[in-house]
Amino acid sequence: MTARLPQVFPHAGLPEHVTVYEVGARDGLQNEKTTVPTEVKAEFIERLANAGASVVEATSFVHPKWVPQLADADVLFRLLEHRPGLRYPVLVPNLRGYERALACGVREIAVFASATETFAQRNLNTTLDGALADIEAVVTPAIERGLWVRGYVSMCFGDPWEGPVEPSAVASVVERLLAFGCHEISLGDTIGTATPGHVRALINLLADRGVDPARLAVHFHDTYGQALANTFAALQAGITTVDASAGGLGGCPYAESATGNLATEDLVWMLDGLGIDTGIDLPALVETSRWMADHLGRPAPSRAVQALTKG
Ligand code: HMG
Ligand code: MG
Numbered sequence: 660m661t662a663r664l665p666q667v668f669p670h671a672g673l674p675e676h677v678t679v680y681e682v683g684a685r686d687g688l689q690n691e692k693t694t695v696p697t698e699v700k701a702e703f704i705e706r707l708a709n710a711g712a713s714v715v716e717a718t719s720f721v722h723p724k725w726v727p728q729l730a731d732a733d734v735l736f737r738l739l740e741h742r743p744g745l746r747y748p749v750l751v752p753n754l755r756g757y758e759r760a761l762a763c764g765v766r767e768i769a770v771f772a773s774a775t776e777t778f779a780q781r782n783l784n785t786t787l788d789g790a791l792a793d794i795e796a797v798v799t800p801a802i803e804r805g806l807w808v809r810g811y812v813s814m815c816f817g818d819p820w821e822g823p824v825e826p827s828a829v830a831s832v833v834e835r836l837l838a839f840g841c842h843e844i845s846l847g848d849t850i851g852t853a854t855p856g857h858v859r860a861l862i863n864l865l866a867d868r869g870v871d872p873a874r875l876a877v878h879f880h881d882t883y884g885q886a887l888a889n890t891f892a893a894l895q896a897g898i899t900t901v902d903a904s905a906g907g908l909g910g911c912p913y914a915e916s917a918t919g920n921l922a923t924e925d926l927v928w929m930l931d932g933l934g935i936d937t938g939i940d941l942p943a944l945v946e947t948s949r950w951m952a953d954h955l956g957r958p959a960p961s962r963a964v965q966a967l968t969k970g
Contacts, residue, residue: 687908851882906959
C-alpha cells in the first residue's frame with residue numbers, strides 16, 4: 660500500500676516553519692515550448708494558492724522575444740485574485756520590465772543577477788557589471804516605493820561554460836544586491852551541480868561575512884538528484900525559505916543542462932515528515948500538479964507526485 664502522508668519524526672536543529680517560495684508558474688513554465696493559455700496559468704496559480712502556497716512567483720516581465728511562454732505577463736497578472744497573506748512576486752530584468760510590472764499593480768519583484776560573467780551575457784545580454792547597474796536602477800526606486808524586492812543569484816555552485824564557481828565570487832554579488840536594498844537573496848543552483856557540503860560552505864561563508872541566513876533563500880534544480888539533500892543541508896545552516904516548483908517543472912532556457920526545479924511535493928513530503936510547518940496541503944498540491952501535467956501532456960517529474968498517483 661502506498662503511504663499518503665509520511666510519519667512524523669522531528670530532527671534537532673531545524674526550523675519549525677519553512678516558507679516555500681513556489682516558482683512553478685514562472686521557472687516551471689518558462690521553458691515549455693507549447694504556449695500554455697493565460698487562463699490555464701491563472702487557474703494553476705489559484706489552485707496553488709488553494710493548496711496553501713503563500714508565495715507564488717506568478718510570471719516574468721522579461722522581453723517577450725526572450726521568453727515567449729511568459730509574453731502574457733501583463734494580462735495574467737491582472738487576472739490574479741489577491742487575498743490577504745498571499746504574495747505574488749514577479750521577475751523583472753530591467754527598468755522597462757519594472758514599469759510594465761508597476762502598471763499591473765505588482766507589489767513584490769525579483770531581480771536576477773549571476774555569479775558568473777558568461778551567464779550574465781547569455782541570460783541578460785550584458786556584462787555582470789552592466790547587469791548589476793540595471794538591477795540597481797530598478798531596486799532603488801522599487802525600495803523607495805515600498806515594494807518588496809528579492810535578488811536572485813544564478814550559477815552559485817557551478818556554471819556550464821565557466822565550470823567551478825568560487826563561493827567568494829558568489830558572496831561578492833550577494834553583498835552588492837544587499838547593498839542595493841534587496842530584502843532577500845535566493846542562491847540559485849541553476850544547473851543542479853551543488854552537493855550538501857558545498858551548500859553549507861557557501862552559507863557559512865556568507866554568515867562569516869555578516870549575511871544573516873534569515874535573508875537567504877535556496878533555489879535548487881534537481882539535475883543530479885541532489886536538490887533535497889542540498890535543502891536539508893541548507894535548513895541545518897539556518898535557511899528558512901526554500902524555492903520549489905509544483906510537480907518539478909522547470910529549467911532555464913538560457914542555461915544549458917538546467918532541468919527541473921526541486922519539486923514542491925518532494926520538499927513538502929520531507930518537511931511534513933520532519934514535522935516542519937509549511938501551510939501546504941500535500942494531497943491538494945499533488946492534485947494541482949496532476950491537473951497541470953494533463954494540460955502539458957506528460958507526467959509530472961516529481962517522485963512524490965508519481966508515488967501518490969500510483970497509490
Ligand atoms: P536586450 O535585447 O539586450 O534589450 O535584452 P535592450 O535593452 O537592448 O532593448 C531592446 C528592445 O527590447 C527595446 O525595444 C526595449 O524597449 C525592449 P525597442 O526600443 O527596440 O522597440 N525591452 C523590453 N520589452 C519588454 N519587456 C522588457 C524589455 N526590456 C527591453 N523587460 C533583456 C535584455 C534583459 C530584456 C533580455 O535579455 C531578457 O529579457 N532576458 C531575460 C532572460 C530570462 O528571462 N531568463 C530566465 C529567467 S532567469 C532564471 O530562470 C534563473 C532563476 O530561476 C534562478 C536560477 O535558477 O539560477 C531566476
Ligand atoms: Mg531557476
